[in-house]
Amino acid sequence: MKIGVPRGLYFYVYYPMWYGFFKSLGHDVVLSVPTNKDILNLGVSNAVDDICISVKVYHGHVKYLLDKRNVDYVFVPRVVSEDKYRYTCPKLAAMPDLIKSAFNKDSERILSVNMYMNQGKKPLLDAFGKIGEKLGASVKSVKKAVKEAMGYQEKAVKCLRKGHNFAEIVKNIRNLDKLFDEPVKERRYNVALAGFPYDIYDGYMNGDVIKHLEEANVRVVITDMLNPKLYKHYTKYMIKDLFWHQANVAAKGGMYYMDSKDIDGVITVSSFNCGIGAIYEKLLDLYSKETNKPLMHIVVDEQTGDAGLVTRIEAFIDLIRVKRGDGLVAS
Amino acid sequence: MAKKMALGIDIGSVTTKVVFVDEDDEVLEGLYLRTKGNPIITIKQGMVEAYETLRKKYGEFEVIAVGTTGSGRQLAGVVVGADMIKNEISAHAYAAIREVPDVSTIFEIGGQDSKIIFIRNGAVVDFAMNTVCAAGTGSFLDHQAERIGISIEDFGDYALRSENPVRIAGRCTVFAESDMIHKQQMGATSEDIIAGLSESLVRNYLNNLARGKELLPTFVFQGGVSENIGIVRAFERAVGHEVIVPKNNKIMGAWGVAMLAKREIELTGRSTNFKGFKITELRHDTRVFYCDGCANNCEVYEVIENGETIAYWGDRCGRWSNRLTSKVNTHRNEGYSSVNSVIPANHAKDDAR
Ligand code: SF4
Ligand code: SF4
Numbered sequence: 001m002k003i004g005v006p007r008g009l010y011f012y013v014y015y016p017m018w019y020g021f022f023k024s025l026g027h028d029v030v031l032s033v034p035t036n037k038d039i040l041n042l043g044v045s046n047a048v049d050d051i052c053i054s055v056k057v058y059h060g061h062v063k064y065l066l067d068k069r070n071v072d073y074v075f076v077p078r079v080v081s082e083d084k085y086r087y088t089c090p091k092l093a094a095m096p097d098l099i100k101s102a103f104n105k106d107s108e109r110i111l112s113v114n115m116y117m118n119q120g121k122k123p124l125l126d127a128f129g130k131i132g133e134k135l136g137a138s139v140k141s142v143k144k145a146v147k148e149a150m151g152y153q154e155k156a157v158k159c160l161r162k163g164h165n166f167a168e169i170v171k172n173i174r175n176l177d178k179l180f181d182e183p184v185k186e187r188r189y190n191v192a193l194a195g196f197p198y199d200i201y202d203g204y205m206n207g208d209v210i211k212h213l214e215e216a217n218v219r220v221v222i223t224d225m226l227n228p229k230l231y232k233h234y235t236k237y238m239i240k241d242l243f244w245h246q247a248n249v250a251a252k253g254g255m256y257y258m259d260s261k262d263i264d265g266v267i268t269v270s271s272f273n274c275g276i277g278a279i280y281e282k283l284l285d286l287y288s289k290e291t292n293k294p295l296m297h298i299v300v301d302e303q304t305g306d307a308g309l310v311t312r313i314e315a316f317i318d319l320i321r322v323k324r325g326d327g328l329v330a331s
Numbered sequence: 332m333a334k335k336m337a338l339g340i341d342i343g344s345v346t347t348k349v350v351f352v353d354e355d356d357e358v359l360e361g362l363y364l365r366t367k368g369n370p371i372i373t374i375k376q377g378m379v380e381a382y383e384t385l386r387k388k389y390g391e392f393e394v395i396a397v398g399t400t401g402s403g404r405q406l407a408g409v410v411v412g413a414d415m416i417k418n419e420i421s422a423h424a425y426a427a428i429r430e431v432p433d434v435s436t437i438f439e440i441g442g443q444d445s446k447i448i449f450i451r452n453g454a455v456v457d458f459a460m461n462t463v464c465a466a467g468t469g470s471f472l473d474h475q476a477e478r479i480g481i482s483i484e485d486f487g488d489y490a491l492r493s494e495n496p497v498r499i500a501g502r503c504t505v506f507a508e509s510d511m512i513h514k515q516q517m518g519a520t521s522e523d524i525i526a527g528l529s530e531s532l533v534r535n536y537l538n539n540l541a542r543g544k545e546l547l548p549t550f551v552f553q554g555g556v557s558e559n560i561g562i563v564r565a566f567e568r569a570v571g572h573e574v575i576v577p578k579n580n581k582i583m584g585a586w587g588v589a590m591l592a593k594r595e596i597e598l599t600g601r602s603t604n605f606k607g608f609k610i611t612e613l614r615h616d617t618r619v620f621y622c623d624g625c626a627n628n629c630e631v632y633e634v635i636e637n638g639e640t641i642a643y644w645g646d647r648c649g650r651w652s653n654r655l656t657s658k659v660n661t662h663r664n665e666g667y668s669s670v671n672s673v674i675p676a677n678h679a680k681d682d683a684r
Contacts, residue, residue: 033626036625036626036627036628037626037627037628038626038628039626204627204647208647285543292456294456294457295457308402308444308460310418311402311418311419311420311460312418312420312458312460314417314418314420314421315418315420315421315455315458318417318418318420318421318455319454319455319456319457319458322454322455323454327594328417328421328425328591328594329415329591329594329595329598330594330595330598330599
């Protein structure tokens with residue numbers, strides 16, 4: 001069978017696992033194309049009005065796959081939590097419902113299951129067991145597939161920790177060992193991006209921040225590369241951890257980067273209309289006052305790639321250059 | 332020996348600034364022009380005007396470096412032949428620091444956008460820009476001036492004469508307008524209303540751009556709106572400190588980028604890319620088309636000089652910008668605009684180099 005995986009939201013965290021699972025059961029994984037104007041328009045016209053752009057874009061990816069007649073199922077998991085007591089945004093937790101109501105006619109082609117991540121093997125076996133059943137797989141083959149799925153995810157995490165970004169992981173999904181062995185490219189400047197992976201890695205949505213930075217000889221590191229142990233202690237700057245797991249990654253990971261000597265500056269990327277984005281931005285604002293590390297916020301909305309954004313990225317790079325003593329001229 | 336000069340051009344959506352500086356970075360000629368919808372014609376007119384003045388004053392001169400900035404910096408850069416194309420934050424800050432070395436906070440308000448730049452020890456440490464909301468920019472004032480029927484040039488004097496500025500709820504231009512009408516009907520004088528508007532603009536600006544940031548002296552206020560003494564006073568009241576309006580206040584971006592281009596040339600030892608004053612004679616066309624190469628449907632900008640394409644941008648994949656001579660079929664009719672030479676023919680031989 002052909003299983004469609006929309007290139008949005010938790011795809012940017014758990015794709016390796018999903019890929020490994022479906023592959024092991026002998027199915028083909030079909031990805032939607034990277035976000036483009038059509039996908040964005042599809043999303044905007046199919047999602048409810050006042051929701052964040054990230055969720056709208058996701059609707060576009062789902063629709064793209066539903067429109068492909070040869071795709072049997074589109075995988076829209078409900079990621080409920082990412083650790084004990086670390087949940088996801090209510091919109092994410094409602095994703096299968098939103099999608100099914102938006103694409104009512106196709107709802108039987110939506111493959112959905114509740115997932116509880118990073119809490120051992122048991123919840124995964126349960127979740128994937130249900131999917132396997134629906135796809136007609138035997139209990140034995142599901143067990144094997146879950147093992148492989150976890151293997152893929154582990155390798156991906158190893159690559160992230162080494163400094164490869166998630167976009168590289170997607171590109172090299174068949175060859176993660178090789179990716180792991182590849183050296184990470186050093187550049188003159190280092191800038192950290194803090195935020196939700198689905199906002200950071202969607203270049204169409206955010207005006208290609210990563211590309212713009214790399215073209216200016218900046219190595220881009222991202223909060224998803226950090227081992228959570230590294231930033232655990234930053235909870236004390238926020239009174240208590242946030243309810244929403246990825247917001248903790250953005251906030252505490254961002255603080256960690258602010259304290260890192262080799263990081264020249266931090267940029268947050270968040271989605272317009274996202275409440276939690278406003279919170280971790282503020283937390284980082286407060287923390288930046290203590291560290292004096294340059295900090296900039298990029299808020300993504302439906303007008304992507306506007307001239308103002310490029311101007312701000314360029315000015316941010318200039319600021320870093322001057323700070324490093326490289327000056328504004330003779331690049 | 333011909334005098335050596337650097338040229339700086341700042342193209343915004345409402346105004347274009349053209350500046351020539353001498354070897355000591357002093358401004359020899361600075362023009363502040365309305366962009367009037369056609370940036371290329373505006374640049375050319377500015378260059379011709381400046382050229383004539385400079386020729387009269389200094390005789391022969393040579394342009395040794397060219398820089399462009401502002402939202403149209405790329406366009407200006409390819410048309411004129413720039414050595415440096417710099418974002419407007421860095422360009423403005425550079426000029427402000429040169430003029431007021433101990434500046435800590437720069438307020439910049441132009442016609443269509445506004446920015447705040449934070450400087451510590453002569454380097455930019457933070458900045459914010461507003462390009463979407465008109466309530467903190469010059470067009471807010473223009474609009475209201477028109478409504479009250481007072482020319483914008485007189486706005487400052489009116490504001491200074493006010494004894495009781497009325498409070499105008501101006502979180503957005505639409506609300507400000509209805510509130511203003513209301514106050515007029517209640518019998519407030521034009522002076523008090525204008526003073527109220529000035530304070531409302533400053534309040535909007537600070538709310539938008541400076542929220543939660545530390546405002547430290549020395550304060551510098553530049554951009555077109557800094558001409559308005561009423562706004563200067565409103566800023567001073569808001570921050571409780573003197574606010575300096577530097578010389579060249581309206582043309583800081585162009586001045587800054589002229590100086591930066593000069594540094595660039597000095598440092599690299601290259602010679603300038605400047606195409607000479609002859610460009611004012613060439614025909615330039617610009618067009619925008621939608622590429623149908625893939626689903627991105629990029630809005631691609633093309634600049635054509637005497638029938639030959641000299642630049643593309645806006646293509647996400649480099650399909651256009653990487654191969655300038657491509658003959659791929661596109662929708663020619665989209666947003667086609669033609670820029671004919673506006674310059675009398677006898678300027679060609681006057682090319683100063
Ligand atoms: S966390 Fe924010 S960006 Fe993510 S789904 Fe929720 S509202 Fe949207
Ligand atoms: S310029 Fe490139 S990315 Fe843009 S529409 Fe054409 S082919 Fe696609």
